[in-house]
Amino acid sequence: MRKIIHIDMDCFYASIEVRDNPTLKGKPVAVGGTRDQRGVLCTCNYEAREYGVRSAMPTFQAFKLCPDLIILPVNMEKYRQESQKIKTIFHKYTHLVEPLSLDEAFLDVTDCTEYKGSATLMAQAIRQEIVDTLKITASAGIAPNKFLAKIASDWNKPNGQFVIRPDDIKNFVHQLPVKKIFGVGKVTAKKFEQMGINTCGELQNLSQKELIKQFGKFGLRLYELARGTDHREVETKRDRKSLSVETTFSEDIDNIALCHKAISQLFSRLEHRLQYSSKTKIHKQFVKIKFADFTHTSVECISHHLQLGVFQQLLDEGLQRQNKSVRLLGIGVRFYPDVLEHQLEMEV
Numbered sequence: 001m002r003k004i005i006h007i008d009m010d011c012f013y014a015s016i017e018v019r020d021n022p023t024l025k026g027k028p029v030a031v032g033g034t035r036d037q038r039g040v041l042c043t044c045n046y047e048a049r050e051y052g053v054r055s056a057m058p059t060f061q062a063f064k065l066c067p068d069l070i071i072l073p074v075n076m077e078k079y080r081q082e083s084q085k086i087k088t089i090f091h092k093y094t095h096l097v098e099p100l101s102l103d104e105a106f107l108d109v110t111d112c113t114e115y116k117g118s119a120t121l122m123a124q125a126i127r128q129e130i131v132d133t134l135k136i137t138a139s140a141g142i143a144p145n146k147f148l149a150k151i152a153s154d155w156n157k158p159n160g161q162f163v164i165r166p167d168d169i170k171n172f173v174h175q176l177p178v179k180k181i182f183g184v185g186k187v188t189a190k191k192f193e194q195m196g197i198n199t200c201g202e203l204q205n206l207s208q209k210e211l212i213k214q215f216g217k218f219g220l221r222l223y224e225l226a227r228g229t230d231h232r233e234v235e236t237k238r239d240r241k242s243l244s245v246e247t248t249f250s251e252d253i254d255n256i257a258l259c260h261k262a263i264s265q266l267f268s269r270l271e272h273r274l275q276y277s278s279k280t281k282i283h284k285q286f287v288k289i290k291f292a293d294f295t296h297t298s299v300e301c302i303s304h305h306l307q308l309g310v311f312q313q314l315l316d317e318g319l320q321r322q323n324k325s326v327r328l329l330g331i332g333v334r335f336y337p338d339v340l341e342h343q344l345e346m347e348v
């Protein structure tokens, strides 16, 4: 049994901005694009959430819900610096840290002996240290695996934590809505709803065979997650082998032009993610396509520089393999293994 902590900062960008301008305290504040630029919000504080304002909401819509909303511009450089401070704190506890984004990470504390090995007390201490150093709050989830730890960190948000002990798993997942499973988007959730399945407990009634028939390889994963099982390891950046981004369409699409448009959008996201990646030496580019029937294919080629055109060619190649509409598209890069990367540096 592992001990995993998932830490997620509370309304990260907004907390930083309010911290740096205390006159904003207690007021509804968001960070993102302005109304006249037809912008979208990155996030907002909990005061703004009371009005129904949310991340990724168009700014004009947020103003309709909350006319007093204060919108501040995005200051990535500042958020990146704060993110670095959080990471330094994490590494005091364990080197098994897997950052998921600027404000979120998994920590494997299975072998940590501090706090008599109590992951709950460690999470408490980490959150306190974040408050002391950064003057903003974080929430934590503590569980025997990544899947449950991530759900748990959301349970007592903001500024809270929640523990799922091995003995609690059975009861916890029984009531857990299937929507909480990563990868179960609106479309799959609706499909389940039509089958009378709303909770993981109900999902457990489907056999492995049935799930695989309906969802392919993802079915196998659903079978495990519905039981609170997740064997994925905390993957530190050092051993990161690839980096990818993907999107699931709200409706399956069969239009090639739309697929190409999606690839361009994914490309910007991947470029952005690569800016924060400690690995930079690209070895391959790949495209992943999941079809409406949940079968999937991936196409890759050697490439040392990130190029949109290469992804477009790979997409065309992948689409030719099956004549079906597309449910999900992903693009990514594989990095040189560390040894090779080292060699490459020597050669330069």
Ligand code: TTP
Pocket (backbone or CB within 6 Å): 008, 009, 010, 011, 012, 013, 014, 041, 042, 043, 044, 055, 056, 101, 103, 104, 157, 158
């Ligand atoms: P989240 O952790 O999803 O959100 P949050 O930290 O703002 O709020 P919560 O308390 O619910 O955790 O994302 C972290 C940061 O990433 C967020 O502060 C802003 C950025 N972000 C975007 O830019 N766009 C988005 O759509 C989302 C969800 C987040």
Ligand code: MG
Pocket (backbone or CB within 6 Å): 008, 009, 010, 011, 012, 103, 104
């Ligand atoms: Mg957060």
